[in-house]
Amino acid sequence: MTGTPAIEGPDETAALAGAETEVERAEGRGPRSPGREPGERGQKGRSLWSDAWHDLRRNPVFLLAGLLIAFLVLISLWPGLIASQDPLSCRLGRSLDPSSAGHWFGFDTQGCDVYTRVVHGARTSVTVGVCATLGVAVLGSLLGGLAGFFGGMWDAILSRVTDVFFGIPIVLGGLVFLSMTGSRSIWTVVSFIVLLGWPQVARIARGSVITAKQNDYVLAARALGAGTVRMMVRHILPNAIAPVIVTATIALGTYISLEATLSYLGVGLQPPTVSWGADISAASQGMQFRNAPHILLYPAAALSLTVLAFIMLGDAVRDALDPKLR
Amino acid sequence: MGRYVVRRLLQMVPVFIGTTFLIFVMVYAVGDPVNAMFGERAPDPATAAQLRAEFNLDKPVWQQYVLYMGKIFTGDFGNAFNGQPVTELMGTAFPITIRLAVLAIVFEILIGLTLGVLTGLRRGRPVDSGVLMFTLVVISVPTFVTGSLAQYLLGVKWGWIAPAVSPAAPANELLLPALVLALVSLAYVTRLTRTSLAENARADYVRTAIAKGLSRRRVTVRHLLRNSLIPVVTFLGTDVGSLMAGALVTERIFNIQGVGFQLWQGIVRQNSPTVVGFVTILVIVFLLANLLVDLLYAVLDPRIRYV
Numbered sequence: 001m002t003g004t005p006a007i008e009g010p011d012e013t014a015a016l017a018g019a020e021t022e023v024e025r026a027e028g029r030g031p032r033s034p035g036r037e038p039g040e041r042g043q044k045g046r047s048l049w050s051d052a053w054h055d056l057r058r059n060p061v062f063l064l065a066g067l068l069i070a071f072l073v074l075i076s077l078w079p080g081l082i083a084s085q086d087p088l089s090c091r092l093g094r095s096l097d098p099s100s101a102g103h104w105f106g107f108d109t110q111g112c113d114v115y116t117r118v119v120h121g122a123r124t125s126v127t128v129g130v131c132a133t134l135g136v137a138v139l140g141s142l143l144g145g146l147a148g149f150f151g152g153m154w155d156a157i158l159s160r161v162t163d164v165f166f167g168i169p170i171v172l173g174g175l176v177f178l179s180m181t182g183s184r185s186i187w188t189v190v191s192f193i194v195l196l197g198w199p200q201v202a203r204i205a206r207g208s209v210i211t212a213k214q215n216d217y218v219l220a221a222r223a224l225g226a227g228t229v230r231m232m233v234r235h236i237l238p239n240a241i242a243p244v245i246v247t248a249t250i251a252l253g254t255y256i257s258l259e260a261t262l263s264y265l266g267v268g269l270q271p272p273t274v275s276w277g278a279d280i281s282a283a284s285q286g287m288q289f290r291n292a293p294h295i296l297l298y299p300a301a302a303l304s305l306t307v308l309a310f311i312m313l314g315d316a317v318r319d320a321l322d323p324k325l326r
Numbered sequence: 327m328g329r330y331v332v333r334r335l336l337q338m339v340p341v342f343i344g345t346t347f348l349i350f351v352m353v354y355a356v357g358d359p360v361n362a363m364f365g366e367r368a369p370d371p372a373t374a375a376q377l378r379a380e381f382n383l384d385k386p387v388w389q390q391y392v393l394y395m396g397k398i399f400t401g402d403f404g405n406a407f408n409g410q411p412v413t414e415l416m417g418t419a420f421p422i423t424i425r426l427a428v429l430a431i432v433f434e435i436l437i438g439l440t441l442g443v444l445t446g447l448r449r450g451r452p453v454d455s456g457v458l459m460f461t462l463v464v465i466s467v468p469t470f471v472t473g474s475l476a477q478y479l480l481g482v483k484w485g486w487i488a489p490a491v492s493p494a495a496p497a498n499e500l501l502l503p504a505l506v507l508a509l510v511s512l513a514y515v516t517r518l519t520r521t522s523l524a525e526n527a528r529a530d531y532v533r534t535a536i537a538k539g540l541s542r543r544r545v546t547v548r549h550l551l552r553n554s555l556i557p558v559v560t561f562l563g564t565d566v567g568s569l570m571a572g573a574l575v576t577e578r579i580f581n582i583q584g585v586g587f588q589l590w591q592g593i594v595r596q597n598s599p600t601v602v603g604f605v606t607i608l609v610i611v612f613l614l615a616n617l618l619v620d621l622l623y624a625v626l627d628p629r630i631r632y633v
Contacts (some may be wrong), residue, residue: 163337164344167613171571172589176605177352179593257468261575264470277470284474284579290482300471308466315462 048242052320062316068309076123083119087112087274099294106294109282114295118302121276124269125306128190129256135194136255137248140201145240147202148209149232159206166199171261178267189268193255204247208240215239246318253310260303276303330624334617342613343395349605350391353598394602403603406592412603415588419604423584425497426576427569429504430511431562438512439558442519443551449524458520461513469572473506473579490581503580507572511565518561522554529553556626563619567612 056062075082090112099106105114147158173196181188212218213236221235260277262268264284269275276299283289289296385393397404403412441461445454480486480502491499526532527550535545577586585604592600 160337160340160344163341164348167341167345167609168348169567169570169608169612171574172605172608173349175574175589175593176349176601180352253466257466261468261470261571264468265575265578280471280474289474289478293478293483296474296478300467300475304463304467304471307468308463311466312462 048321052317055320056316059316059320061312062320065309065312065316068305069313072122072126072306072309075119076126079120079123083116085113085116087116087120088272098292105298106292108279108295109285109288114298117274117279118276118298120274121279121299121302122306124186124273124275125256125259125303127186128193128259129252129310131186131190132193132197132255132259133248133252135190136197136201136251137244139194140198141205141241141244143198144202144205145209145232145236148206149213149236151210155206158202162199162202162206165196166203168196170196170258171265174258174262174267175265178262184268184270186269186273189259189262193258197251197255200251201244201247204243205240208243209236212236212240242321246314246321249317250311250314253307253314256310257303257307276300331621334620338613338617342610345609345613346395346602346606347388347391349609350394350602351387353602353605354387354390398603398606404599406597406600412599415600416603416607419583419585419588420607422582423573423577423586426500426504426507426573426582426584429497429500430508430569430572433505433508434512434515434562434565437508438515439519441512441516442558443523445516446520446523446527446554447546449520454520457516461516464509464513469506469510470575470579472509473503473576476502476506477579493583500582503576503582506579507569507576510572511568514565515558515561518558519554522557523550526550526554556623559626560619560622563615563622566615570608570612 090108090110092111094107094111097107097111105118108114108117143158143162147155147162170193174192178184178188178192218231218235221231226235259268260275260280263275263277264281266281269278271278279299280296280303283295283299394404401413403416405411406415441457445457448454481488481490487502488499491503531553532545532550535549540549573584574586574589576582577584578590581587585608589601589604591597592604
């Protein structure tokens with residue numbers, strides 16, 4: 001029975017909690033990356049992180065995703081670089097005009113320049129994605145980590161609270177909660193995503209902290225008289241953070257898609273904020289795209305490409321950080 | 327096993343109460359349904375007070391919640407503000423959404439499993455990379471984009487199907503919406519099957535089966551596939567939540583008058599009894615599905631024992 005796959009609980013990623021030793025990592029990487037130079041592994045202090053970075057730099061998926069994301073971040077910071085017009089200056093007279101010189105993507109129903117709006121929409125999506133992910137990661141790993149670290153009553157209470165918030169499907173919750181709020185800014189949507197998104201990370205963090213806590217070196221540290229804070233920060237955190245990072249990176253793409261979905265359903269961002277989801281929603285209203293498909297296709301393509309870039313990034317990071325997949 | 331089920335059911339009680347209370351507070355505390363009923367006009371104070379008393383809106387929120395829950399367990403979801411029983415709305419809406427969801431799950435299983443097995447057994451071949459790219463793209467395109475595009479191309483441009491579904495929503499009209507709804511999960515099923523197959527293909531019991539002289543087909547179907555499907559089956563259970571979310575979107579696009587449609591009507595008209603009733607049912611479905619997943623784990627994988 002040796003070599004039988006380990007029995008895993010529902011959250012598989014928890015198993016990658018950095019608990020694996022150097023030996024296990026070396027064994028696990030056998031079939032899929034034969035191209036490693038001999039002797040390289042013999043170097044001292046090669047952590048999971050330097051291994052992961054080594055793999056990432058050679059992963060074409062990561063490089064492609066990185067390039068796309070770098071571009072997205074650039075135009076989010078300075079949309080003026082490639083779109084000189086104002087996304088809010090629209091003239092009804094040009095409503096639904098097809099593409100022309102200077103206006104490559106044509107005009108939408110309100111007579112706004114679609115190209116300018118597509119470029120300016122990037123900032124919204126990237127901001128929502130990054131901020132929501134940071135919020136979810138911090139809140140989730142804090143609550144989940146504390147539950148896992150202290151165990152007992154704290155764990156029981158925090159786990160039930162996690163379950164309560166986990167019990168509300170996020171789009172359903174958005175439809176109910178966000179429709180009750182009068183005016184919604186980017187921050188309303190971000191707070192909402194954090195409010196209902198943190199349990200996902202909390203569960204992973206709890207599992208991985210429990211795994212890390214049982215390691216011998218943690219016991220050793222305690223025996224040497226390390227205090228609670230030192231144990232958490234120096235010993236458990238570095239060994240339990242990998243699964244959280246993987247989950248958060250993958251979630252980033254889905255949060256961008258979620259914001260667009262909420263805006264599409266009419267409970268997300270409102271004008272004057274430029275959002276791809278809201279623009280697609282406007283294009284679908286009464287099937288206005290019937291005669292002017294460009295008002296649907298360009299924002300849809302931009303949105304999909306952005307989500308694709310972040311999902312590819314998440315995929316690559318997971319492959320690099322999860323030794324089981326090697 | 328019996329004790330485990332009981333324990334899990336008991337654990338579900340506080341979660342159910344917490345979740346429904348959260349929704350209840352959001353709907354009743356934030357919006358004022360009585361004012362919404364009168365639209366732009368200011369309501370006559372006497373009438374407003376009478377309505378508030380009738381719907382228990384004059385009591386504190388927790389008391390309203392207890393009264394409401396008490397009624398739910400006798401099958402009374404109250405009346406919408408226009409007097410129609412909420413259960414009547416549910417009776418027309420739920421069968422349509424269930425039909426849509428069942429069709430979507432069938433698509434997930436048929437297409438997802440086939441693609442997953444195909445690629446899992448041919449790791450690294452062109453078929454594998456092709457399907458992997460396909461799943462990556464499918465996961466990245468949000469459901470509402472796929473839906474709008476399908477509606478534009480198939481319904482409007484090429485005219486293969488009617489762009490909107492008729493109110494009765496027969497199964498054949500729901501095929502395209504169900505496929506759109508299934509796509510993202512289908513891609514996940516494909517990837518999960520593929521990873522799981524590839525992981526188990528190196529397991530000792532597979533080598534033993536081959537060494538015993540069993541045919542390749544038998545090894546794949548009886549030994550490899552059976553063990554590899556455990557995570558896939560449990561995924562289908564957890565997927566109920568995202569199917570729900572997807573159904574809200576798909577119903578909106580194709581104008582299907584199911585749960586999402588009724589919920590939306592309730593929200594737009596601030597018809598709180600409808601909203602809370604529908605959401606409560608959906609939360610119960612979601613919680614039960616999660617419970618089912620945990621139980622399936624124990625049934626499918628004999629190595630896991632619960633006490």
